[in-house]
Amino acid sequence: MSRSGEHWGNPGGRPGTRTGLVRVDAIGAACPVCGRRKFCSVSRDGGMVWCTREASRDERDYGYGTAWVHVLDAPVRLDPEVLRRVSLAREPGSIALRDRVYRALLDALRLDRRHRDNLRGRGLDDEQIELGGYASMPQEGRGYVARDLFETFGDDLAHVPGFYQWDDGRWAIAGYSGLLVPVRDVAGTIEALKVRLDNPPPDGGRYRFVSSSSKGGAKAVSTLHVPMFGQAIGADEIRITEGELKADVTTALSGIPTLSVPGVEAWRLGLQAAEVLRPQRVRVAFDMDRDTNPAVARAQRALVTALRGAGFRVGVESWDPTLKGVDDFYSAQRAQRAAQ
Numbered sequence: 001m002s003r004s005g006e007h008w009g010n011p012g013g014r015p016g017t018r019t020g021l022v023r024v025d026a027i028g029a030a031c032p033v034c035g036r037r038k039f040c041s042v043s044r045d046g047g048m049v050w051c052t053r054e055a056s057r058d059e060r061d062y063g064y065g066t067a068w069v070h071v072l073d074a075p076v077r078l079d080p081e082v083l084r085r086v087s088l089a090r091e092p093g094s095i096a097l098r099d100r101v102y103r104a105l106l107d108a109l110r111l112d113r114r115h116r117d118n119l120r121g122r123g124l125d126d127e128q129i130e131l132g133g134y135a136s137m138p139q140e141g142r143g144y145v146a147r148d149l150f151e152t153f154g155d156d157l158a159h160v161p162g163f164y165q166w167d168d169g170r171w172a173i174a175g176y177s178g179l180l181v182p183v184r185d186v187a188g189t190i191e192a193l194k195v196r197l198d199n200p201p202p203d204g205g206r207y208r209f210v211s212s213s214s215k216g217g218a219k220a221v222s223t224l225h226v227p228m229f230g231q232a233i234g235a236d237e238i239r240i241t242e243g244e245l246k247a248d249v250t251t252a253l254s255g256i257p258t259l260s261v262p263g264v265e266a267w268r269l270g271l272q273a274a275e276v277l278r279p280q281r282v283r284v285a286f287d288m289d290r291d292t293n294p295a296v297a298r299a300q301r302a303l304v305t306a307l308r309g310a311g312f313r314v315g316v317e318s319w320d321p322t323l324k325g326v327d328d329f330y331s332a333q334r335a336q337r338a339a340q
């Protein structure tokens, strides 16, 4: 564990820039140091990990938040399958390309009844569901959709996370079936797609970025999300939470534009959003498991400190800890009002 990180160059920089590291969530792998499936990164030879949970003596800013460098000894290096995925991962295409292709994909897919019911049950009305642009990723029939999109977009499709080609040239769409949630920037541009899995694996994680890096295609871009409704631009007050659908629902139920970072480790994206939007006040509302989860508590502290340092008035929101997310809190309030 003595090698210097210098040799590896600087994989940090702004999110979305080309780096020597690949994030585990982009390749559907677990971090070899902490086991989580988010935000930690591995080098292309598997010899080094930038872990966002397990501290080491080598602390770095990796653009999204804090990471600690771990140089792996041979016995704990990545397994060959993960290494293969890392080596295959391609950089994604431009935001404009992703936006065009994802819009066409969402248009081509329908929103299943059960997914619409799920969204309504969370408190979104039909207009918000329309604006949000949700759709259902089916288990069957994706090949036809991919073929149609290829006719429009041609080989550019290879640079859009989610799309890949079989050896015989046929196009396909990777990933799990479930509810697709567009991940948007302040202008409403779709930068990525998240899927809420219909059948989450037992090892946790209900949400995944749509990515085709495990199939030799482009890796996902995980980024800040700004809901389509709620007018974040020009708002006096914004809220920052974790999770895209949570942000949409919380915006709808609270009336306060609620932005989300894709994981608490990516807290710095919240600071960057505030610096762009310049509200007077920022509410921070990470999940209530921060009371028992040191990583959440640490990320929240870091974000609050950074926001205050940048001159924002910051409020940390707390609620009944049996309700995990801030969306759960507002849903419970809504149910209570309905019962009165």
Ligand SMILES: [Zn+2]
Pocket: 031, 032, 033, 034, 035, 036, 040, 050, 051, 052, 053, 054
């Ligand atoms: Zn890790």
